[in-house]
Amino acid sequence: MEQPDNLIHQPVRLKIMAALKALPPGEKIEFVRLKALADATEGNLGSHIQTLEQAGYVAVEKDFAANRPRTRISLTRDGRRAFEDYVAYLRTIIEAKP
Amino acid sequence: MTLSSDQAAESLKEIDRTGRRSAQAYGYANASPFFVMWGVIWMIGYTGSDLYRHYANLLWTVLTLAGLAGTIVIGRARARAGQPHPGINHYAGIRFLTTFLAVGVFIAATFAIFGHATGEQQAAFTPLIVALAYAVVGIWKGPRFLVTGIAVAALTLGGFFLLHQHFMLWMAAVGGSALVLAGLWLRAV
Numbered sequence: 471m472e473q474p475d476n477l478i479h480q481p482v483r484l485k486i487m488a489a490l491k492a493l494p495p496g497e498k499i500e501f502v503r504l505k506a507l508a509d510a511t512e513g514n515l516g517s518h519i520q521t522l523e524q525a526g527y528v529a530v531e532k533d534f535a536a537n538r539p540r541t542r543i544s545l546t547r548d549g550r551r552a553f554e555d556y557v558a559y560l561r562t563i564i565e566a567k568p
Numbered sequence: 569m570t571l572s573s574d575q576a577a578e579s580l581k582e583i584d585r586t587g588r589r590s591a592q593a594y595g596y597a598n599a600s601p602f603f604v605m606w607g608v609i610w611m612i613g614y615t616g617s618d619l620y621r622h623y624a625n626l627l628w629t630v631l632t633l634a635g636l637a638g639t640i641v642i643g644r645a646r647a648r649a650g651q652p653h654p655g656i657n658h659y660a661g662i663r664f665l666t667t668f669l670a671v672g673v674f675i676a677a678t679f680a681i682f683g684h685a686t687g688e689q690q691a692a693f694t695p696l697i698v699a700l701a702y703a704v705v706g707i708w709k710g711p712r713f714l715v716t717g718i719a720v721a722a723l724t725l726g727g728f729f730l731l732h733q734h735f736m737l738w739m740a741a742v743g744g745s746a747l748v749l750a751g752l753w754l755r756a757v
Contacts, residue, residue: 473570474570474571479579481582484579484582484583484586485582485586488582488583488584488586488587488590489586489587489589489590490590491583491587492586492587492588492590492591492594493590493591493594497594499590499594502757503593503597503757505757506593506757507586507589507590507593508586557580557583559576560571560576560577560579560580561576561580563571563572563573563576564573564576564577564580566573
């Protein structure tokens with residue numbers, strides 16, 4: 471990778487991806503919990519999740535739990551691979567430091 | 569766009585920081601329902617032990633089995649809700665049961681070595697073991713577990729030495745409530 475993946479490199483999206491990558495594969499996280507982890511506002515987080523969803527990096531599932539709407543987000547296989555590539559790219563830069 | 573090594577290092581630090589917080593929050597959320605359930609079991613068990621002293625052992629045997637069954641039910645429900653790798657949960661379940669058994673054998677062996685223990689002594693020892701387990705988990709996995717362990721130990725020792733006459737009721741009201749509150753606190757974002 472010559473360039474960083476700009477979809478992931480943006481600070482809020484980086485936190486979203488890092489938070490999801492720390493979970494077991496396929497595990498979902500609730501929107502409110504992700505909001506706290508990403509230190510983002512609701513609108514800001516929603517827009518970044520949409521960007522990542524359109525790229526196929528995350529999957530969004532909306533349902534009801536205890537009669538309340540619930541949004542849960544998980545990392546897709548493509549998202550996991552893209553994030554691993556991004557981290558590998560960062561390591562390459564650090565290792566190449568003169 | 570290319571990144572400097574400082575920018576790359578900063579990004580890696582942020583990934584590590586957020587990943588750690590996420591894993592911790594995941595652990596808290598997973599543990600929360602178990603704390604609430606065992607808190608309720610403590611409330612019932614200690615109240616029953618105070619009211620029906622002669623049946624305390626039988627009551628705790630029934631409640632412990634109910635707690636184990638509840639733990640399995642909650643674990644399976646969580647597995648169905650999110651975890652797509654049933655194998656992981658299968659092994660986690662076996663590890664949990666084995667751990668539970670090991671702790672049970674340890675407690676029984678300790679009582680066997682030290683001889684006769686009063687009802688209050690028995691009732692205080694198990695929560696102290698539980699508190700120790702929370703504290704150790706907390707040292708490695710997250711401060712909320714550590715705080716819960718310290719609180720349970722302090723409440724148990726406080727009740728044992730200061731309110732010995734009413735220790736069972738103290739543990740029912742304060743010990744059980746502490747576990748329930750800890751469970752709700754773990755669930756909080």
